[in-house]
Amino acid sequence: MSTAAATSTDAWHFALVGTPNSGKTALFNALTGSRQKVANYPGVTVERKAGLLLTPAGRSVNLVDLPGTYSLRGRSPDEEITRDIVLGRLASESAPDLLLCVADATNLRLSLRLVLELKRVGRPLMLVLNMFDLAQRRGINIDLARLSAELGVPVVTAVAVRRDGTAQLLTRMDELAASVGRQGENTWKAPSASDLRAAQREADRIIAAAVGTPARPDTLTARLDAVLLHPVAGLVILLALLFLMFQAVFSWARPLMDLIQSGFDSFGVLAHDALPDGLLQSFIQNGVISGVGSVIVFLPQILILFLFILLLEDLGYMARAAFLMDRIMGSAGLHGRAFIPLLSSFACAIPGIMATRVIDNRRDRLTTILVAPLMTCSARIPVYTLIISAFVPARHVWGFVNLQGLVMFGLYGAGIVSALGVSFVAKRFFWNEHETPPFMLELPDYKMPRVRAVAMGLYQRAMMFLKRAGTTIFSMMVLIWFLASFPRPPAGATGPAIDYSLAAIIGHALEPVLAPVGFNWQINVALIPGMAAREVAVAALGTVYAIEGGKEAAEQIGQALAGKWSLATALAVLVWYIFAPQCASTLAVIRRETGGWRFMAITFAYMLALAYVAAFMTYHVAVALGAG
Amino acid sequence: MPEGRQPVNGHASLPKSLPLGEAPCGFRGRIEAIKVGEAHGGLPAGEIENRLIELGFVEGARVEVLHEGAFGRDPIAVRVNNATIALRRREAMAILAIAERPTERS
Numbered sequence: 001m002s003t004a005a006a007t008s009t010d011a012w013h014f015a016l017v018g019t020p021n022s023g024k025t026a027l028f029n030a031l032t033g034s035r036q037k038v039a040n041y042p043g044v045t046v047e048r049k050a051g052l053l054l055t056p057a058g059r060s061v062n063l064v065d066l067p068g069t070y071s072l073r074g075r076s077p078d079e080e081i082t083r084d085i086v087l088g089r090l091a092s093e094s095a096p097d098l099l100l101c102v103a104d105a106t107n108l109r110l111s112l113r114l115v116l117e118l119k120r121v122g123r124p125l126m127l128v129l130n131m132f133d134l135a136q137r138r139g140i141n142i143d144l145a146r147l148s149a150e151l152g153v154p155v156v157t158a159v160a161v162r163r164d165g166t167a168q169l170l171t172r173m174d175e176l177a178a179s180v181g182r183q184g185e186n187t188w189k190a191p192s193a194s195d196l197r198a199a200q201r202e203a204d205r206i207i208a209a210a211v212g213t214p215a216r217p218d219t220l221t222a223r224l225d226a227v228l229l230h231p232v233a234g235l236v237i238l239l240a241l242l243f244l245m246f247q248a249v250f251s252w253a254r255p256l257m258d259l260i261q262s263g264f265d266s267f268g269v270l271a272h273d274a275l276p277d278g279l280l281q282s283f284i285q286n287g288v289i290s291g292v293g294s295v296i297v298f299l300p301q302i303l304i305l306f307l308f309i310l311l312l313e314d315l316g317y318m319a320r321a322a323f324l325m326d327r328i329m330g331s332a333g334l335h336g337r338a339f340i341p342l343l344s345s346f347a348c349a350i351p352g353i354m355a356t357r358v359i360d361n362r363r364d365r366l367t368t369i370l371v372a373p374l375m376t377c378s379a380r381i382p383v384y385t386l387i388i389s390a391f392v393p394a395r396h397v398w399g400f401v402n403l404q405g406l407v408m409f410g411l412y413g414a415g416i417v418s419a420l421g422v423s424f425v426a427k428r429f430f431w432n433e434h435e436t437p438p439f440m441l442e443l444p445d446y447k448m449p450r451v452r453a454v455a456m457g458l459y460q461r462a463m464m465f466l467k468r469a470g471t472t473i474f475s476m477m478v479l480i481w482f483l484a485s486f487p488r489p490p491a492g493a494t495g496p497a498i499d500y501s502l503a504a505i506i507g508h509a510l511e512p513v514l515a516p517v518g519f520n521w522q523i524n525v526a527l528i529p530g531m532a533a534r535e536v537a538v539a540a541l542g543t544v545y546a547i548e549g550g551k552e553a554a555e556q557i558g559q560a561l562a563g564k565w566s567l568a569t570a571l572a573v574l575v576w577y578i579f580a581p582q583c584a585s586t587l588a589v590i591r592r593e594t595g596g597w598r599f600m601a602i603t604f605a606y607m608l609a610l611a612y613v614a615a616f617m618t619y620h621v622a623v624a625l626g627a628g
Numbered sequence: 629m630p631e632g633r634q635p636v637n638g639h640a641s642l643p644k645s646l647p648l649g650e651a652p653c654g655f656r657g658r659i660e661a662i663k664v665g666e667a668h669g670g671l672p673a674g675e676i677e678n679r680l681i682e683l684g685f686v687e688g689a690r691v692e693v694l695h696e697g698a699f700g701r702d703p704i705a706v707r708v709n710n711a712t713i714a715l716r717r718r719e720a721m722a723i724l725a726i727a728e729r730p731t732e733r734s
Binding site (some may be wrong): 070071073106107109110113191193196197200201204214217221222225229230231232234235319322323324326327328331336361437438439440441442443444445 | 668671674676677678679680681682683684686687688689694695696697698699700701702703705709710711712713714715716718719
């Protein structure tokens, strides 16, 4: 008890609350910088973002960034967390000493209603008017003293994206020290429709009293939307953007990838020369360096993909994309809100599946989770890139379109079409449901993406990927090297050493099942560690062919494939990877998010079945057309 | 211009309200009432009403239909005071609005 009391006087616990699009996360980043910890709340899959900051007076503050919400009613798991922490109901979390309600200063209406609701909780509360510079530039005259008096809540301004933009906020935190710990009476109860109405009317009255109309309204958003939300032009631009994104992933990343590749190659040669011939040499060069290198080489492509997603998100375009796609997705039985999770799944199905929490209807959420792994995630890029560059000539068609990029675009397209098809079938036959739930979404004003915020997001993604390469992928590489190297060939053996290994035994054992789809035993071997993560398959193929064929093969795995696989086999592998449920972490996340094994098993089974059937058909059609 | 909107006998009589779900692109008006007819989309009527209010659709708010989708002119993007909200026409049927100066709308 005494220690708990001691720690609670040592550091304050503050919580950031706010509506979606209030710039809450930007403010959180500005206040805590790199001193952040991202984890999950115990027992649920809601992300907990917390960080440490120091006030000018030297007090340390534990700041927690709560999921965005319009009210404390708790319509989704995320919003329930916000409600429970604000009310101090969550046992694992210290009740906040101060609530910081973040509002977009250019768009106060919905935030002020939330402030009025938060007041009833009785905790010390401060309103932070974020993006205050933008409001001033638009000539929105906010009478801060009046606003504060009308609300009965201290008000402070902030510009999260500017370096000194939080100075005033930090100073005010110290001034509020006196009120910290002073808990008023909690009169909050879930508001009814008439409560919500009354609160919104009161908020509108306060705005009329304290906030002037903009002298220079935001005409840019209106002018951009006239084009970007145009029924025809808007859809064409959205498609063009996606097309540009995939062209960029394929061609812009090339020079950097070559650099990384040659770096790892010379590093491998260095290790080869420094170590005595034997097992250790083979392990370091073929297992560790070429294995990890063959995965890290895809970092530039993943970063380019995330760069596009982060920029579009910061710009405010993502909500527009959901608007444009709502009917198309709706006809396939998906919710318009599913567009953002599905688009994130292009980077990785795991954040995509986690992002489905914004969908409050359980069946819609399950349908989205079911199809999210069909979207082409970045882990497939290594597999696709390797096979495309080995089998598709690098020429231009129609003058400017890179043929390899076009094939890549086609593979992405196949993923999207199959996702729509599966969700249609699920909705109609599985749920036997024809009704789609409401789609309501705020379209925020466009905002110039900030370099610092995008750079920070990219850095976090890069670290996540490298961490994965260093742990999961590395341990799988050790495993595949072991399988490919043991047992050692008997004395006097003539064939390559790998023919006597466990890998060959496993690969051959799988042949009766996988030969009909055109896979040879080397592919079968690569599929096994590929279960841990798809990109490992590439590294595994590299290791298998390296141990089989020596150094030259390791350096030129693409050429090795072109020599050893038929076109039909290559196409079958590509198609296999559109569907195959080859990612243990995705399956684990599905189990966690759906709260049981059932949906994980369903996902695994239907994807495997699709993969097998599609690869089988592709292989046999290709052979019939003479590509065998 | 939807039917039944003209003032009777040339007098500026009380204009009839129009569900926003039927409003054409460019419609401007003020919200007169939020009336959710029946539960749909797996949500009770009260919950749909709550959500509309939370997004700022309350009586008296200024609304303008800014954009509509390519297929079936659905969904629509509505300016509510100074925020823009996207929603489907079916939910917008619950929002009854009175056109602002219906004869002078440009």
